Amino acid sequence: MINNFSAIWRFSPAPGTLWTLVGGGLIAITAAIAVTRLHPSLRNQPRVQQAVQSWLPVILIAALTVLLGPALTWVTCMLTSLALLREGMRLLPLPTAHRRLHGVLAGLLSVVAHALAAAGQGPLALVLCLIYTSLLLAPVHMLTAGPAQFLARVGGLILVINACLTLFLFVCLLVLQAPAGRPYGGPGQGCFFFVLIIFSDGMQYVGGKLWGRHALAPSISPGKTWEGVAFAAGVCAALGAALGPSLLALPTWACVLLAFSMVVLGLIGDLLVSCWKRDIGVKDTGSVLPGQGGVLDRCDSMIFVAPWFWALMQVTA
Helix, strand or coil: CCHHHCCCCCCCCCCCCHHHHHHHHHHHHHHHHHHHHHHCCCCCCCHHHHHCCHHHHHHHHHHHHHHCCCHHHHHHHHHHHHHHHHHHHCCCCCCHHHHHHHHHHHHHHHHHHHHHCCCCCCCCCCCHHHHHHHHHHHHHHHHHCCCCCCCHHHHHHHHHHHHHCCCCCCHHHHHCCCCCCCHHHHHHHHHHHHHHHHHHHHHHHHHHHHCCCCCCCCCCCCEHHHHHHHHHHHHHHHHHHHHHHHHCCCCHHCCCCHHHHHHHHHHHHHHHHHHHHHCCCCCCCCHHHHHHHCCHHHHCCHHHHHHHHHHHHHHCC
């Protein structure tokens, strides 16, 4: 395992095709930013401009994750997980001392789990996360906080750690570990994953702004519309058909179905975090990305998509 861990620090950039794909994404978002600044109906809407501009750092971080080798993959995934945990913990109704205690313990677990994933010990990393949430978390909270609101607080902690660490860990795994037969290995899987996630989120927003008339879940997320989701599904299906056969070596029809499933599961993750925010009465999980909210707001659609995507990649090799 030590040899595996030391090997990841070797610089191993992704193939040129993937760099071209990411370059195209950067050109596209630059063009979108220009449109929001120049279009008569958009240049006076600062929140729309902020939302579009905030995609630029998201694309750059995704590019670092997949293009420059495994060292940056697990480092960026680990740092993102820590940011998710920080925002998630802040949303829980816990006293400050207890929030800090659980935040530190979950943060240490994130560092260990991502290091194990980088060393090729993904199953062990997942087992450690499950052991912590199912066997250790409740006793720790019982001994430090007592019985006050025990079920609600422990349930919230389990939700945060599973969403922000256990499930998000699959993002790291799908980039680092690819079965034989993938033309571009893990980076190819990662590019497909991030392109579909980013376009699904972005096109739901664009489609909703342009044609949205019917709210999808008004009590949870009033801004989500059926029209926005349908537009995103169509765009992602086309992208899946265009990119999937070359990046994943899967039939076109399978890539289209995979794209549809990613849109649906991404929507579930988005609604889950929206429901959570509405319950506690906040609009955004943070203010890192102006116009889009916090890191958790931006990564919520990955929560359910990443494990599903990773599992399909294993069984379709």
